[in-house]
Amino acid sequence: MEEKELRTVVVATLKTIAPEVEEADLRPDRPLRNQVDLDSMDWLNFLIGLHDKLKVDIPEADYAKLVTLGDVLDYLKKKLK
DSSP states (O other), X not given: OOHHHHHHHHHHXXXXXXXXXXXXXXXXXXXXXXXXXXXXXXXXHHHHHHHHHHOOOOOGGGGGGXXXXXXXXXXXXXXXX
């Protein structure tokens, strides 16, 4: 999957949790939860949504690695290879 396509899927999944999100406002180097104001349940639902859409397992042990949008994209790129 191309990076642009992956980003589109990630942002679309995020918008199911936080519909007010504007993709242009997302910075890849800042904590995503802070940018979008997600609580822990929203974050979990976001990760489950990514799992459902991309068929990628995201073990709970890896949650701490997924802080920024860049982290999420890099993680998913590696898992989708």
